[in-house]
Every structure is written in C-alpha cells, then in structure tokens.
Amino acid sequence: MIHRFYFMGRRSDLTLEQFLSYWRTKHPRAVSAPVAQIRRYIQSHRAPEMESTAPFDGVAETWHNDFDDMLALVRSPVIPIFKKDEENFVNHAHAEDLATTDLVILDGPRSKEMLKGIFTVKRPPEMTRAEFRRYWKEVHAPIAVKLPGLRRYVQCEVIDEVYSFAEPKWDGIAQLWFDNPEAVRRAFQSDYYKNESGPDSQKFIGQSAVVWVHEHPVLPREFLPEV
Secondary structure, three states: EEEEEEEEEOOOOHHHHHHHHHHHOOOHOOOOOOOOOEEEEEEEOOOOOOOOOOOOOOEEEEOOOOOHHHHHHOOOOHHHHHHHHHHEEEEEEEEEEEEEEEEEOOOOOOOOOOOEEEEEEEEEOOHHHHHHHHHHHHHHHHHHOOOEEEEOEEEEEEEEHHHHHOOOOOOEEEEEEOHHHHHHHHHHHHHHHHHHHHHHHHOOOOOEEEEEEEEEEEEOOOOOOOO
C-alpha cells in the first residue's frame, strides 16, 4: 500500500480558517464520482494552537494499492480538475509531494481531537539510505516508542521508485499522535526526550521539520484499521 503525502500552503489572501474551511467543505466535491485509485483519504489540518517548524497549512494524505495505481491516478482526468479547484485556496508554488509506505510501530487510537505531529526527516550526507532505514527501524523505533504520552507512532519510508527519478528532499516521515497540546509539551520537555530519544535522533537525522495537525477523515468518513 502506497501512502502519499501532499503538503500544501494557503493562498496569501486567505486566513488559515478560510483555507481549511474551503478544503474541508468544497474541495472534495470538485469531482462528483468516486475516484477508484484512492483507497483512503485524510485531510490533516494545521493545528493553530501548536508551533510548527514546517511552513505548511495542510497535508492531503491518500492511500493507493500500489505504485502503478498511484501513477494511474496522477495521469487520470480527475487530477486537472482537482488542480484547477486548488487555485481557489492553495499556493501551488509552495507545495511538496512524497510517496511512502507505512510501518506501524505503536498501534493506538486516533481521533479528530488528538494532535498528530508529521515530522519530515532527511538522513545526514554521510549515511546511506540502507543505513538510515536500518537505524530508524531497528535502533530508534524502540527508543522513540517509549516517549511519555505517545499514543500512536508510524514510520513512513519514502519508496524506492522516488530515488530512481532524483534524490528526494526527505527520506521519510514520522507520525506521532498525542492526546492534546499539554501531552505534547510534557513529552518533549521530559527527561526521557532530552536524554534518550532526542539525542538518538541526531545520530541518523540531518534535517527535519514538523507540522502539527488534526486529522479529518474524508474517505471513509471514520477512522478504520490500517489498510
């Protein structure tokens, strides 16, 4: 299953509320018929109550059966329709696209009220892709999963096909769920993060950024087990 992230910034003449409102209420209706290649669709809306280091206002997350299915969607007639409608609320000069596969490290609850941190990560120049992937899964995951208050943790590894075109800006995305802003603050101000999880991140991450979001399921309209 391919998990595609589409990072978006809003048009300069729109407030965050206007951007999110249009995206949530009007954009999904740009195409009336179901899109066969989309198995799941979640809108991740920037959380104004949290400080994010990534400049994005929203992340469209879609899941597809495989790489060919995702390409079929990209080449389908519905994409120009969606892109045209995006002109009403998206700054296309400020957008990024990334295709990944999911590895659920901690399977826990998710809800619209919870906060999710979407952490984009890039390995240091001296580290190979294989070394990065191994360290992230085998060494860092058992450490990060013990972060106080962490409810759910998913590692999203950029697919190999992306590297056949060019070296991507990011090698992966870590998604971390917490109950509320206070739980996030407690986690990242904890001794465990300062002494264990944080320092270990520096051993395999050269660059990173985070956007804190609330999830809004579109297809299906409720959260279901991972597909």
